[in-house]
Amino acid sequence: MGAVVERGGMDTLTPTAVIEHAPAGRGARPLRAAGRLLAVRTAIAVPLTVALSAAIFAVASLSPFDPLAAYLGSNYQFATPAQRDAMRAAYGTDQSWYAAWWQWLGGLARGDLGWSSTQSQPVSTVLAERLPFTLALSGAALLTATVLAIVLGCLAGMRRGGVLDRALTGLSVAFAAVPPFVVSLALVVVVAVGLRWLPASGAAAPGADYTVAGVLRYGILPWLALTVSMIPWLLLTTRAAVVASIDSDAVRGARARGVHGWALLRGHIAPVSVLPTLALLGTRLPELIAGAAIVETVFGWPGMAAVLVDSAAALDFPLLAALTVAAAAAVLAGSALSDAAAVAIDPRIRMAG
Structure with missing residues (x-):
């Protein structure tokens, strides 16, 4: 059952207990509360991931495509019914979806992810060869976009209504x-084809x-494309969080005590303003995965998109199943980590329930 994570007025549906603002001195210590949150989310994520893997097999079994057509290529139309039946038995496509899922789940419990018929090698080998490229590209873009967005967002919010604020806001809305x-495609046309600076x-x-x-x-252009697509939101x-923080009573009180500039941003505005960004990171991980697949396809990056x-x-x-479950696990882990980071950073929120 979904619950609400309350962060300064931003409510996000999450499968965990309620996180709510607590009076000073009450509730578990931040790190302990973050650990408890991760434990709860892990307990929910495991059966959810297992159910998702079963759903993948069930949905894929409804596909109108015959997998033998992909395996045999142009020879498919010349194969006799007996040959097609033998091929289905060899590749295991004659099984029901639940039998295939149970067999895959049993292999997963033994550390065997199965054999990929499209890549003609074990699934573990496919992941070992291609997953590092996807993780490196996505991780670098996520880190860069987060740092730039927080820095530029703080600068824009601190100079609300100024030239920098209007410029950054306008560009963000346009690129969003x-x-x-x-x-x-624009990077390919301008940088790779027009200027010939990069492959x-x-x-x-x-x-080679x-x-x-x-x-x-070779990774500069796909990294730039994925980073630019993630920065706007x-x-x-x-x-928006910085602007809201500036108008709060706490910041007004700090200014009355003579705190201004960098000290005000670092000590009073940034710690609160970063929490909505962390929440957004957790909820937009599916968009990161989809964007990474698109970028990899355009640039021919040897990651997981093609397979x-x-x-x-x-x-x-x-x-x-392995790719889908891995993507779902990444989304669940990212959402849990973003919520846990919020609990650890802000001592005013606590686990309840």
Whole structure:
């Protein structure tokens, strides 16, 4: 059952106990409360993830596509019914969805994620080869966007109505309406094709091995595209929180005591203003995952986007389930961590229930 996380007027539906403002000196200590929150959310996330994995198998089984068409390619139309039945038995596509799910779940409990028919290798190998590229790209973009959004949002909020505030707000509103693939294509056309400053796709030159320097160079454009697509909402949220904090009684009292400038921002405004940004990070992780998939596709980045599309089209159940469950676990973990960080940062909120 969903509950409410109350953070300075921003209510977010979360599957956990209520987090509410508590009087000073009451409630568990912040770190202990954050640990309790993580324990509750983990207890909820485990059965939820298991149910989601079953739903993936059930929904995929309703697909009108025949996975043999993807496996056999142009030979599919020439295969006899007996050959198709033998292929279905070999690939395990003749099973019911619940039998396939139970078999996959049992293998997962033993540490075996199964065999990917689309990649012709174990699912664990696919994840080991491609997941680091996706995590590196998404993590770098998330970190950069968060830092820039908090810094610029604080500057805009502190100078409300000024030139900087109007410029940053206008740019944020404009870029919030631009899909990630448009930003990606614009970077390709201008930077890669027009100026020829950076490569347009891949993570290494054709036929070359991956190197740290090469991956960093090839990753600049997808990193920029994903970062730009994430900044607007984070910046606008931080700015709004700063503006609200400036008008609060606590900040007015600090100013009356002679606290101004950097000291006021660091000690009284930023600690409260960062909480809505943390909440937004937790709720917009699905958008980050979707944006990363789009950006990876445009730039040919060797992450999980391409294999996700292939596994969905060919009903590669083991790989599709592993990718979907991993994405869901990332979203649940991110939401829990953002709430736990809010509890640890702000001693005025506590766990209840």
